[in-house]
Amino acid sequence: DTEVTQTPKHLVMGMTNKKSLKCEQHMGHRAMYWYKQKAKKPPELMFVYSYEKLSINESVPSRFSPECPNSSLLNLHLHALQPEDSALYLCASSQAWGPYGYTFGSGTRLTVV
Amino acid sequence: DQQVKQNSPSLSVQEGRISILNCDYTNSMFDYFLWYKKYPAEGPTFLISISSIKDKNEDGRFTVFLNKSAKHLSLHIVPSQPGDSAVYFCAASASTSGTYKYIFGTGTRLKVLA
Numbered sequence: 334d335t336e337v338t339q340t341p342k343h344l345v346m347g348m349t350n351k352k353s354l355k356c357e358q359h360m361g362h363r364a365m366y367w368y369k370q371k372a373k374k375p376p377e378l379m380f381v382y383s384y385e386k387l388s389i390n391e392s393v394p395s396r397f398s399p400e401c402p403n404s405s406l407l408n409l410h411l412h413a414l415q416p417e418d419s420a421l422y423l424c425a426s427s428q429a430w431g432p433y434g435y436t437f438g439s440g441t442r443l444t445v446v
Numbered sequence: 447d448q449q450v451k452q453n454s455p456s457l458s459v460q461e462g463r464i465s466i467l468n469c470d471y472t473n474s475m476f477d478y479f480l481w482y483k484k485y486p487a488e489g490p491t492f493l494i495s496i497s498s499i500k501d502k503n504e505d506g507r508f509t510v511f512l513n514k515s516a517k518h519l520s521l522h523i524v525p526s527q528p529g530d531s532a533v534y535f536c537a538a539s540a541s542t543s544g545t546y547k548y549i550f551g552t553g554t555r556l557k558v559l560a
Contacts, residue, residue: 337489375549432539432541
């Protein structure tokens with residue numbers, strides 16, 4: 334298995350909703366990442382997990398809450414989002430947190446209404 | 447401040463010819479570089495990487511060149527194929543920072559014409 338699987342592929346949520354994005358990989362990768370990508374912009378790093386510990390939080394608002402229950406799973410819990418949070422959310426993994434290429438999932442297209 | 451720049455938003459090339467995608471960076475501490483391609487509705491796919499200790503890395507039809515003095519890297523695709531039509535991102539990181547936070551460029555849309 335050489336994939337990163339993200340669910341759901343599309344999500345529409347209201348500003349008062351609570352939802353979660355899920356990411357799964359079975360490549361034995363020990364680093365996992367959340368990126369946010371707006372239209373016509375490059376992906377921007379949000380969080381890095383290394384060996385299931387949060388290593389980087391790029392000053393992301395607390396309405397985004399990451400969780401790494403085990404080495405294969407990464408969640409992003411969403412609460413009280415704003416319309417400007419609408420974007421493509423990409424999960425990625427790599428062998429370790431270091432000079433390695435990432436494997437990206439196909440992303441979750443999030444729309445906040 | 448955009449530390450990684452891809453100044454050409456788009457590029458069209460005839461099938462079979464060479465595609466050259468360019469990337470410039472401003473941070474001299476960057477020492478590891480990646481290229482990704484992205485199809486619509488899919489996540490980026492890793493293509494090729496290069497470390498600052500090298501000036502060239504090849505993988506099949508893809509070659510990345512690094513010019514450290516000019517803070518410039520380029521991706522050559524030879525021969526170009528219609529399936530190569532995608533958005534290409536370069537990304538850079540500085541290992542000396544103790545982290546590997548990749549900064550992505552804004553991307554270049556490549557269109558290979560049959």
